[in-house]
Amino acid sequence: MKLKIFVLYGGKSPEHEVSLRTAFTVLGSIDRRKHDVYPVYITRDGLWCCEGLLDRRPDRIEDLALQPEARSAAHTLGTVLIRWISEAGGQAVVLPLLHGANGEDGTVQGLCELLGVAYVGNGVLSAAITLDKEVSKRLLKQAGIEQAEYRCIRLEDWRQRAVRLMEEVESEIGFPCYVKPASLGSSIGISRCEDAIQLRQGIETAFQYDSKLVIEEEIDGREIQVAVMGNERPLASLPGEFIHRSRFFDFESKYLDKELVMSVPAAVPPEVTERVRVTALKAYGLHECSGLARVDFFLNKEGRLFLNEINAFPGFTGTSMYPVMWERTDGTAYGELIEKLMDYALTRHADRQAVRHAR
Incomplete structure (x- = not known):
């Protein structure tokens, strides 16, 4: 029986468009010979939309913006849960491709926990604290990890x-x-x-x-990133960096700069590579992460390393840093990376289901 994958994207967040870009790539990359794929679009108003089983690869990003059947968030969520997820049968996993609030912050993760459905990525606690920069910084400070x-x-x-x-x-x-x-x-x-x-x-x-x-x-230095993947025994990729012209790597620089260059692995000494990977794994564990995260650093001219932030669900298009770092670290292809993340989700779910909830 095929694994049923419910791909959540869009969302009531300023990062709505970023989520659609990610979903377009993921929906076109999942092996539908092995899996039944159900796209679930969440509008800017928080309305849930699902038209059932994906029968072909989407042609345009615009095609992902499905139309809700009602104007009530509770009504549309209930419809998706009753008509599709609860009736799925067999083994199912939710793949939340949501960035920012109302998706990456533990809210959707909590919903999945209440439903008893496996889901890709970080759990409720880790999703919440990684998205809240101030709480994350307090944890890093207590652990003695250097930051700005x-x-x-x-x-x-x-x-x-x-x-x-x-x-x-x-x-x-x-x-x-x-x-x-x-x-x-x-x-x-x-x-x-x-x-x-x-x-x-x-x-x-x-x-x-x-x-x-x-x-x-402001830390005057290079921006170094590393991808982390796994549950109890996570792995860290080789580090990477974007070579860009702008002083401030803002939204336009990240998504619209045609001259943006990705350097993976980053041109840093082996000792720096090791420090980046070790510190990333330490921060990943400190935040109770599971599944995946991207850890970002600043490296100044004196060689000091400052942890900038942890992204619980980083950009995930075919040209995003996270999948590229894994491809150039151990040859993991994009579709294979998705499979690994789903395996981590199912393993964690099985472990959680084994926990007793009664005396």
Whole structure:
């Protein structure tokens, strides 16, 4: 009997388009001779849509935007659960290709746990803490993993004492600095600030996306990434980096720059490669990760390594850094990588199902 795969994409998130790009590649790569694939689109309003079994590879990204049958999130979610997932029979796994809030933050993972359905990627706890940059930084600090100096600001505190907070950031962090929404990815809502005017503007922009933000000092150095995969005994890939012209690697640089160059493995000494891989695995375990994650670092001119952040579900198109790093580390092809991640999901699910819930 074929494994049934429910591919979730879209979502009520500023990273909606990024998710669709990922889904387009994944849906075209899953071996449908081995699996039954059910695309499940979540609209920007949080409505769930499924038209059943995928009968052919999608031709365009636009074709993935399915039409909901109702205007109630609860109604549409219930329809998908009752009509498709609960009636699936056999072995099933959810593949949540969701980036940012309402998908990468533990919410969908919690739903899968309640339903007793296997799902790819990190669990509820690890998904939540990796997406929240401020909580993640606290864990890293407690573990003694070096990172940039930072400051957290909450919206209510900003409303009460904005002037004083500006002074504290200038004194403690200085310029240039980066202002980031605490729970968002793809560089959305992030600003590089060189003076107080830009800092205020950056804070106001970040608060449009989150009620908590992180302000970090700028580390003058290279951005090094490493892919991690696995459950109890995870593996780390060779590191990679993007060679780009922009000072700030923003959304446009990541997704629209035609001259962006990927360097895998990154041109760093063997000792640095080893430190990157060891530190990535340490951070992966510290955050209780499972399945997959991408760990990002800064490497300055003196050779100091600063952990930037952990991405619980990194970009996953055919040209994204995560799958490319694995292909160039051990030859794992894109379709094979998807199979491995589903195997990790099913193994973890079986282990969790074996846990007793009664005396």
